[in-house]
Amino acid sequence: MIDPQLLRILVALVGILVFVALNALALVYAERKIAGHVQRRPGPYEVGPHGILQPLVDGLKLMGKQLTTPKDADPVIFWLAPIMCFMPVALCMLPIPFGPNLVALKLDLGIVLILAFAGFGVLSLCLAGWGSNNKWSLLGAARSVAQNVAYEIPLLLSVLSVAFMTGSLDLATISAGQGALPWQWNALLNPLGFIIYFICALAETNRAPFDLPEAESELTAGFHTEYSGMGFGLFFMAEYANMVVVCSVATVLFLGGWNGPFAPGWWWFLLKMYALIFLIIQIRWTYPRVRFDQLLNLCWRWLVPLALVNLVYVTIIVKL
């Protein structure tokens, strides 16, 4: 007899993979369309009405391309990296509550699971940079390690401040603990924590203005310089899946999850999540890239101390 809990996780995993894949398609389209409109051009327009089939064609193109392994590269590490990059992202979605009962895996330590798997991402970038046998890739990998290690700390501290407020590490409890109205959400009760989380999330997902590991005007394409076809495609999908994860977590932790002023449900969750993703895309097409030392200075000199101060503020003021 199959354990019903296992069956539930399996069904949920398939559902999540479909959700992540569809999201990647939708976000590629959204990104290109938004970029187009920011830049006074229509964006994709040729394939299907208003270019709606563009991401599908993009995907087909990537699949049709030859997979090449560079000379003297380590083939095992080189091909392990993109797979490792994508896999943990799907697992990160497991404990996220989309609605009151719409959650794949009810866990008391949901947020810990997400943070643990999110740490995997940097390992895959590191392997990709090392396995490519390319100096630019190596520089990109070195940057991504330094960046992710640095930004994990303020990220954890800002998440911790929310955990202190709610007294729980269970995402569903944190969601349910926030009220229906915007001023009852953690983003307004704990604004500094939200801002720190958002900045760190940008850095964690390697999005502009913190896209240093793949800064194409400096490092050609950083860690994925040598990848062709779906090797690059998996990194690309992982980036969008990562965006979905960090925005989902932000929605749960800071924006009240599925709660809304009226008719609470998963639609509120998706609305808030996509609003955050829209913001991230808009930022990418608006700002220049920061320099590497500026990025690390921002983290160690500002975000870490501020996050600590915020933690003290939350424990003292909110709890009393």
Place this chain on the structure above:
Amino acid sequence: MFTKEQIAERGFYTQHFEQGKQDNSLILNMGPQHPSTHGVLRVMLEIDGEYILRADPVLGYIHRMHEKMAEGKTYAQFITNMGRVDYLHALAWNWAFVGAVEKLGETPPSPRAEYLRVITCELNRISSHLLWWGAYLLDLGAFTPILYAFDDREELLDILQDLTGSRLTYASFTFGGVVTDMSDALKERITRFIARLRDRLPMYKSLVTDNFILLGRVEDIGHIPVDMAVRYGATGPVLRGSGVAYDVRRAEPYSVYPGLDFVVPTSDRTDALGRYLVRMQELEQSLNIVEQAVAQIPAGDIQAKMPKKPKVPAGEVFFAVEGARGKIGCYLQSNGSGSPYRVKLRAPSFSNLSLFAELSQGTLLADAVSILGSLDLVIPEIDR
């Protein structure tokens, strides 16, 4: 020294560059296919982490021996070459060569042609600066500004297409004049364009120039003290960004520039931001020049009376104009025959690039990209 096989395997430049290598450093090849070397410049870097210990530009990837080609062509045939030396400010190069021939033959162009030359040349300078602006910000990781710049530039290229017959590699100057005249409709369009760009420059300032991330990438990066700029022979916005008000249009006046009212923008900052600001102000100044030239242009022929094939007397001459990147010089030696005996071109990008090796020492890789962009290099002009 090296065996033939070693040189064939590692390359001539790589071998020599590696001789001074320190322990624990990495030799990195930036270009000739790197996105921010704009074309085919190759820079060899020795880096420690992301800090640059040494940098050495490697030239010659787009050497097309323009100077030698001049010796086998007639004077008129060589004008088309000049549009290909610097494809972004081709008309200034046109002018340098045509002006040298006219100076040697003492056959000045017609008054209307002088104004048409000023108008087209300044419009071309604006399009060059706009492209630099977009490409520089692309180097710094901002994708959007280049599309705004190209939106303006598109309108400009349409105007220049009507005025000169081509959109990029112009060859519209003739000895004693220009090829096509300006219609009243075009005058109207130029006036509209001036108003449009004046309307948009404040937006660029508030959206891009004042952005704190951008300022962090250009402020106090790549300081060029005056003596260093002079030592390397830097000209144009690179020199003016170091606070020296040297502009060929004012220093060695030619054509109708003395009669036009414009200032030479300078900045005492000496860093990449200084050069950035100088170029942004030059956009405004060029608009002023075009506005005045369009208002003052006299009626008359666009071509002075001259034989079809210019009779250039034996002798030598040097004629310089102010290009978008600096002083463009053309040294011409004639022996009285139908083609030049010797042509030597002075390309501003060449001297500006030679600053890079010293400037980039000790900076971060990202700063080196910012410095390289702030020098506004056009690689075909360096190699010629």
